[in-house]
Amino acid sequence: MATAAVEAQRVSKVFGEGPDQVVALDAVDVQIRQNEFFTLLGPSGCGKTTLLRLIAGFDHPTGGSILLNGEEMSGLPPFKRPVNTVFQNYALFPHMTVAGNIAFGLEMLGKGKAEVAETVDRMLKLVRMEALKDRQTSQISGGQQQRVALARALAPHPQVLLLDEPLSALDLKLRKEMQIELKRLQHETGITFIFVTHDQEEALTMSDRIAVMNHGKILQIGSPREVYDHPAERFVANFIGETNLIEADVLAIADGSARLRLGSGVETEADLPDGMEGRNRVTVAVRPEHASLADTDPTLSGQLETVVYFGTDTHYHVRLDGGDLFTVRTQNTRDGGEAHAPGSPIGIRIAEKSVQVLRD
Amino acid sequence: MAIGEATSDSQAEGTGVEPAASGAGEGAGEAAHRQAVRRKWLLLAPALAILVFAASGPLLIVLVYSFLSPGPYGGVEWAFSTEGWFRVFFTRDIFDDTVGPADAHLSIFWRSVQLSVLTTLLAFLFGFPTAYFIATRERNREVWLFLITIPFWTNLLIRTFAIMEVIRNEGIINTALIALGLIEQPIQILFTDFSILLGMTYVYLPLMVLPLYASMDKIDFRLVEAAYDLYATRWQALRRVIFPLVKPGVIAGSILVFIPSLGAYVTPRVLGGGKNLMVGNLIELQFGQGRNWPLGAALSITLLVIVMVALILYVRNASRSGAEHG
Ligand SMILES: Nc1ncnc2c1ncn2[C@@H]1O[C@H](COP(=O)(O)OP(=O)(O)OP(=O)(O)O)[C@@H](O)[C@H]1O
Ligand SMILES: [Mg+2]
Secondary structure (H helix, E strand, O other): OOOOOEEEEEEEEEEOOHHHOEEEEEEEEEEEOOOOEEEEEOOOOOOHHHHHHHHHOOOOOOEEEEEEOOEEOOOOOHHHOOEEEEOOOOOOOOOOEHHHHHHHHHHHOOOOHHHHHHHHHHHHHHOOOHHHOOOEHHHOOHHHHHHHHHHHHHOOOOOEEEEEOOOOOOOHHHHHHHHHHHHHHHHHHOOEEEEEEOOHHHHHHHOOEEEEEEOOEEEEEEOHHHHHHOOOEHHHHHHOOOOEEEEEEEEEEEOOEEEEEEOOOEEEEEEOOOOOOOOOEEEEEEOHHHEEEEOOOOOEEEEEEEEEEOOOEEEEEEEEOOOOEEEEEEEOOOOOOOOOOOOOEEEEEEOOOOOEEOEO | OHHHHHHHHHHHHHHHHHHHHOOOOOOOOHHHHHHHHHHHHHHHHHHHHHHHHHHHHHHHHHHHHOOOEEOEOEOEEOOOOOHHHHHHHEEEOOOOOOEEEOHHHHHHHHHHHHHHHHHHHHHHHHHHHHHHHHHOOOOOHHHHHHHHHHHHHOOHHHHHHHHHHHHOOOOHHHHHHHHOOOOOOOOOOOOOHHHHHHHHHHHHHHHHHHHHHHHHHOOOOHHHHHHHHOOOOHHHHHHHHHHHHHHHHHHHHHHHHHHHHHOOOHHHHHHOOOOOOOHHHHHHHHHOOOOOHHHHHHHHHHHHHHHHHHHHHHHHHHHHHHHHOO
16 A cells, blocks of 8 residues: 555644643544545534644644654644645735735745746636736635635645635535535645545535544544444534434344344344444434335334425424434425324334444 | 924824825715815814924924024024025135035934934844734733833933943943953943944834834734745745735834934933934034024934935835835
């Protein structure tokens, strides 16, 4: 296997001392592959920016080490790392034009005038900003600023590009456009992207792999499918997409697979995560779209509380007999299906193989 | 002293009026327009009053005096004469009436300009890191700013005598150096150009630090990180990002230090020991012992012109080199 583009080995970062010390990163281990679109996903304050700042070299880890292409980076200042950043707030130089901003990194690397001009033009074309090249950066829109920030960071052709929630300030439409554009850029340039977001949908649509973070720890790393379909922990299951959490009894274990009994006695098969053997009661996650309303032999039963219409689909909130709330999502069809009145007793059927046992 | 500094004050206030005057409100009705004009003049009135009575008036008197003849015991006689102006630039030999350039005046002017430029440079060299230090504190900036202003709490004369106490031959520095056995004879610091420079830099340093701080405070220091990220070394980040952004502060600070330095009176008088004159002392001499008010008045106007020309050149130059960076 090729050396990882970026590797964090038990990286920790503690801010402050004594009683008000904050553990922003707690022994984080991660390997980011060459040319990968890697996303750090997690709630506000979980340490995403901190990890990027350590990779870029603005801060130094209090423990562990960071390697770029297999080389230890500790003590190396940001201007000696082949890494560029698209900052959360863009951080464009207000006293320079659009072209001046894009040229900055190239000039600092001591590139010749002709090469700088040529690269700047190419970058402007890439982000479709040719027309605004001589504008002051204070005189362009937020979306345009974001594209300039991107071009500025791409111009020196870094090995790794760090993007700190670059799309968070944009409106939905522009954001969707930029997502596609970013994917295209990553594809065309072959640069490793490390992308930070707290928007799970953005993470799912754009990434090759996602690292889900919380409280300074990486909880799970995997492809969008893996983290969505097989969330390892309660937090991951809850944070990515909607999910139902229910208790189940473990009946038998064989080859990492467990026979479970759900609610009203229905049995089902599910993979058991490592370290969960020997438990006789576990929490399982079921996606709302993997369940359906059923009148005959249901997996679970309860009482329908509310029905929420979403256009493409409808959400049914069911109060289970055990007292928990369970959401079922069904795709809407033209004829509308049969109507269910809130308050009526109702059965829920869970599809085969759609129960995920959570580590806790 | 009063005259030397009054000229520089009028300068500072004169520039302050223009922006207000150019904001004329055109638009809706004639009446509304007239009312806007009236309000503008009303707002301007106090500033104008001060300008006319406290700055322009005295300035006019100085200008008129410079074209009169000196009275025998000071003051002026109301007879037109260009002798005052003549004596600014030329001397007449007492014995044979031959005319030569007024070397003494020219060299004092030249020295004053040199010392003021050096003072401004030194104040910048010391003030920039100081302001940067304060602007990059996460806490207690107010405390640091407060400390910067402490020297202003004491009278200038007393502060200047305090410096004298430190640098004179029997002062703290020389006593300490001799006690340590580093020197045998005291070093002559007091009454040199160096001591004037030291005193003026000390006195005017806050005037450099405060505007520098004000413009640094507005800098988003994440821009500096962005510069590092884009391979700028510390020096390049300073030159290409921080410096252009604090330029307004540098200009303001330089003006605030340069102008009073050029007209300084107390510091060169006390620390220069009467030998090392600056323009301020020269002017005072004409109104005092010299009893040549017209010459003093003409020298004052000359100082004013030098300040104005220097300012115009400086500001124009500074904004041009600002434009180069885009
Ligand atoms: N300079 C600092 N001093 C003290 N604490 C800090 C500092 N920087 C970050 N922290 C703390 O470290 C934790 C992680 O911060 P970080 O900026 O990495 O979060 P984030 O995941 O980027 O959040 P967001 O999505 O809101 O940007 C937070 O609790 C934050 O308060
Ligand atoms: Mg952040």
